[in-house]
Amino acid sequence: MNRMVPSPKPKIGVFDSGVGGLTVLRALIERIPEASYLYFGDTARLPYGSKSASTVAHYAVGAVRYLQDQGAELLVIACNTATALALDEIKAAADVEVVGVVDPGAEAAASASPRRKVVVIGTEATVSSHAYRRALEARGVTVREKACPLFVPLVEEGWVEHPVTEQVARIYLAEAFSEEGGDFDADVLVLGCTHYPLIKPLLRRVAPEHVAIVDSAESTAQAVAGQLQSTRPSSSGESGLGGVSALKFFATDSAEKFRKMGTRFLGLPVEDVLHVDLKE
Amino acid sequence: MNRMVPSPKPKIGVFDSGVGGLTVLRALIERIPEASYLYFGDTARLPYGSKSASTVAHYAVGAVRYLQDQGAELLVIACNTATALALDEIKAAADVEVVGVVDPGAEAAASASPRRKVVVIGTEATVSSHAYRRALEARGVTVREKACPLFVPLVEEGWVEHPVTEQVARIYLAEAFSEEGGDFDADVLVLGCTHYPLIKPLLRRVAPEHVAIVDSAESTAQAVAGQLQSTRPSSSGESGLGGVSALKFFATDSAEKFRKMGTRFLGLPVEDVLHVDLKE
Numbered sequence: 039m040n041r042m043v044p045s046p047k048p049k050i051g052v053f054d055s056g057v058g059g060l061t062v063l064r065a066l067i068e069r070i071p072e073a074s075y076l077y078f079g080d081t082a083r084l085p086y087g088s089k090s091a092s093t094v095a096h097y098a099v100g101a102v103r104y105l106q107d108q109g110a111e112l113l114v115i116a117c118n119t120a121t122a123l124a125l126d127e128i129k130a131a132a133d134v135e136v137v138g139v140v141d142p143g144a145e146a147a148a149s150a151s152p153r154r155k156v157v158v159i160g161t162e163a164t165v166s167s168h169a170y171r172r173a174l175e176a177r178g179v180t181v182r183e184k185a186c187p188l189f190v191p192l193v194e195e196g197w198v199e200h201p202v203t204e205q206v207a208r209i210y211l212a213e214a215f216s217e218e219g220g221d222f223d224a225d226v227l228v229l230g231c232t233h234y235p236l237i238k239p240l241l242r243r244v245a246p247e248h249v250a251i252v253d254s255a256e257s258t259a260q261a262v263a264g265q266l267q268s269t270r271p272s273s274s275g276e277s278g279l280g281g282v283s284a285l286k287f288f289a290t291d292s293a294e295k296f297r298k299m300g301t302r303f304l305g306l307p308v309e310d311v312l313h314v315d316l317k318e
Numbered sequence: 319m320n321r322m323v324p325s326p327k328p329k330i331g332v333f334d335s336g337v338g339g340l341t342v343l344r345a346l347i348e349r350i351p352e353a354s355y356l357y358f359g360d361t362a363r364l365p366y367g368s369k370s371a372s373t374v375a376h377y378a379v380g381a382v383r384y385l386q387d388q389g390a391e392l393l394v395i396a397c398n399t400a401t402a403l404a405l406d407e408i409k410a411a412a413d414v415e416v417v418g419v420v421d422p423g424a425e426a427a428a429s430a431s432p433r434r435k436v437v438v439i440g441t442e443a444t445v446s447s448h449a450y451r452r453a454l455e456a457r458g459v460t461v462r463e464k465a466c467p468l469f470v471p472l473v474e475e476g477w478v479e480h481p482v483t484e485q486v487a488r489i490y491l492a493e494a495f496s497e498e499g500g501d502f503d504a505d506v507l508v509l510g511c512t513h514y515p516l517i518k519p520l521l522r523r524v525a526p527e528h529v530a531i532v533d534s535a536e537s538t539a540q541a542v543a544g545q546l547q548s549t550r551p552s553s554s555g556e557s558g559l560g561g562v563s564a565l566k567f568f569a570t571d572s573a574e575k576f577r578k579m580g581t582r583f584l585g586l587p588v589e590d591v592l593h594v595d596l597k598e
Contacts, residue, residue, distance in 0.1 A: 082369065089362065191471045202489070205482055 047284075048073045048266055051110025053101050055084040057296065058190075058232035059116030060303035062139065065235075065259035066114065067283045067306070070266065074284035076108050078314075079300075081291035086119040087163025095124035099131040100316045104288070106133060114262060115139060118160060118230055118254070122169035135265060142261035143228050143254030144173035150250045151179060151226040157214045157249075158183045160230030161190060170230050182222050184214035186231075193233045196302070199240060207237070207244040215246060228252045236303065287311040327564075328353045328546060331390025333381050335364040337576065338470075338512030339396030340583035342419065345515075345539035346394065347563045347586075350546065354564035356388050358594075359580075361571035366399040367443025375404035379411040380596045384568070386413060394542060395419060398440060398510055398534070402449035415545060422541035423508050423534030424453035430530045431459060431506040437494045437529075438463045440510030441470060450510050462502050464494035466511075473513045476582070479520060487517070487524040495526060508532045516583065567591040 050073050052063050063077055078101045080086075086094045098120045102113050113136045115121045115128060121138035129136045147156045156179050158170040165185040174181045189210075192203045215222055227249050229235060235255050242251060285306075289296035293311040300308035330353050332343050343357055358381045360366075366374045378400045382393050393416045395401045395408060401418035409416045427436045436459050438450040445465040454461045469490075472483045495502055507529050509515060515535050522531060565586075569576035573591040580588035 085365075187475055188468070188471050191468050195467055202482060202485055205485070209482070 048270065049109050049111050050075050050114060050262070051102065051105030051108070051112070052077045052114045052116050053080075053098065053105060053120070054078070054115075054117040054232065055080050055086045055097075055120065057081070057299045057303045060300055060308075061232050061235040062114060062116035062255040062258055063285075064304050064306070065253075065255045066262060067285075069259040069263045071283050073266075074286075076105050076110050076286050076288070078102075078105050078288045079290070079296060080316075081289045081296060083290060085163070086117065086123075087161055091123040094120055095127040097316075098124050098128050102128055102132055102136070104314065104316065108286075108288075110134065112262065112265065113137070114258065116232060116255075116258070118164040118169070118232065119167070122164060122167035137258060137262050137265065139232070139254050139258045140169045140173055140230075142257035143230060143252060144170055144177060144179075146257035146260070147226045147228045147252045148174060148177040148179050150252055151224070153223060153225045154178060155180045155222065155224040156182075156226045156228060157222070157224045158228040158230045159186045159189075159210065159214060159234065161185065162187050164230055170228060182214060182224065183230075184210060186210045189237065190231065190233045193236050194299070198236045203237060204240055204244060207241060211241070211244055211246075215249075224249065226250050226252055228254065230254055233303075285310060288314045290314055290316060328550065329389050329391050330355050330394060330542070331382065331385030331388070331392070332357045332394045332396050333360075333378065333385060333400070334358070334395075334397040334512065335360050335366040335377075335400065337361070337580045337583045340580055340588075341512050341515040342394060342396035342535040342538055343565075344584050344586070345533075345535045346542060347565075349539040349543045351563050353546075354566075356385050356390050356566050356568070358382075358385050358568045359570070359576055360596075361569045361576060363570060365443070366397065366403075367441055371403040374400055375407040377596075378404050378408050382408055382412055382416070384594065384596065388566075388568075390414065392542065392545070393417070394538065396512060396535075396538070398444040398449070398512065399447070402444060402447035417538060417542050417545065419512070419534050419538050420449045420453055420510075422537040423510060423532060424450055424457060424459075426537035426540070427506045427508045427532045428454060428457035428459050430532055431504070433503060433505045434458060435460045435502065435504040436462075436506045436508060437502070437504045438508040438510045439466045439469075439490065439494065439514065441465065442467050444510055450508060462494060462504065463510075464490060466490045469511065469517065470513045473516050474579070478516045483517060484520055484524060487521060491521075491524055491526075495529075504529065506530050506532055508534065510534055513583075565590060568594045570594055570596060 056079050115138045121140045125138045162185040165183045171181045188206050197203045227245050235253050293313045297308050297311050336359050395418045401420045405418045442465045445463045451461045468486050477483045515533050573593045577588050577591050
């Protein structure tokens with residue numbers, strides 16, 4: 039499905055259940071600063087992790103339809119749970135190209151792993167879905183998935199450089215990289231949750247030195263840039279967070295709360311936020 | 319409203335958005351072992367904290383009506399958010415007596431505080447509602463409320479006796495009991511979240527020695543026992559977790575997940591779980 043009509047300034051719709059996907063938006067702005075962006079955070083109905091696949095699909099389809107109505111010419115599903123549980127249904131319901139967050143991360147991890155052994159960390163919901171496992175095994179890579187349920191609340195508490203977060207990371211990563219009767223000698227660590235880029239410097243210090251860190255947010259931005267390059271070769275491709283992109287935000291819960299929390303995740307002021315009510 | 323018809327074995331309905339309210343059920347079983355219990359966990363729609371008051375009221379009313387249909391003769395709202403945002407609406411919709419979790423905790427705290435200064439810890443949602451503040455100020459007590467958003471995920475991770483949890487508790491309680499230009503010399507700490515009884519021994523070690531800990535779960539069980547005593551003076555009042563109570567559980571998300579997590583919160587086997595689908 040590629041009915042996108044090229045315009046001088048591509049309009050990209052980004053969807054997440056909350057503010058986490060703003061790390062993906064940030065990576066997109068760095069890669070494709072000439073685009074304009076519409077971001078939809080379904081903050082009233084998060085977390086998606088505890089909901090059934092059909093409910094998640096229903097919510098996500100409603101949100102991406104809304105983004106299309108606002109003029110989105112390409113859709114990025116910046117939510118691991120929605121990608122894992124509902125990407126096919128979203129693609130079927132959308133009239134424009136849809137990029138999820140799992141495949142680009144898996145592709146980058148596979149390329150970066152000479153040992154063909156990868157550790158994926160994420161929320162309980164993402165790990166239980168085994169979406170990364172499937173995507174990586176299809177690329178001939180052995181996977182260990184490790185749920186790190188405390189990272190999201192630690193990031194939301196603002197403890198991104200904090201001794202407690204470092205201690206928690208040491209515990210989780212020790213479990214992820216060790217194995218009864220020997221170590222799991224993976225050479226890549228995939229950040230399979232949109233909150234984790236905020237603690238990437240800390241994870242870099244704590245992870246074994248030889249391990250490469252693959253950030254799904256960055257890999258997804260790269261995939262989207264490639265997609266645009268192939269359909270609109272005039273894209274300048276210049277990089278930077280110069281604030282030249284036009285940004286518009288939609289949130290289903292309080293706009294004020296979104297503004298406050300969002301600024302930390304985006305690393306840029308979150309200003310133009312509209313509260314949206316989607317029917318169930 | 320007191321249309322409860324006394325029966326030889328009172329049937330008590332307990333409602334929470336998830337498994338946290340099982341600490342209230344545990345306290346109830348200890349106090350009133352001769353009762354039989356129906357517990358409703360609205361696990362598919364949690365957390366309530368990020369939802370509007372009208373949505374929470376709508377969900378809670380649906381759940382307590384379900385409990386009444388199952389024969390509940392008295393209802394306990396074992397959820398701080400639902401109590402804070404929707405107790406009046408629940409009472410209006412119910413045909414039996416309703417006991418919330420905030421007033422009993424506030425009453426116990428006021429009685430235990432000669433200094434008339436109390437610290438309340440809870441989730442972000444409970445603190446923002448200021449339900450404990452209102453209830454305590456009405457009793458002439460000065461209150462400091464402190465949100466402790468990491469405690470719930472730490473308890474759910476199972477780290478109830480863990481150095482990380484102890485470090486987090488030291489940070490939160492230091493903030494709660496100190497004040498610019500001097501300490502806030504409270505003599506009571508209220509556990510205003512149903513998850514916190516699981517880390518009560520740890521909080522006891524970390525809190526200042528002279529501070530009394532008031533556990534809303536226990537205070538609520540006490541209030542319910544008093545309520546029953548006044549309407550059915552024949553209650554034996556014998557105490558213990560001897561497993562004599564009849565227990566039945568209803569969950570809106572996976573029954574298996576509820577069983578697994580619930581056993582830790584209740585401290586008793588959670589066996590008879592029925593999955594329930596409530597219409598929106």
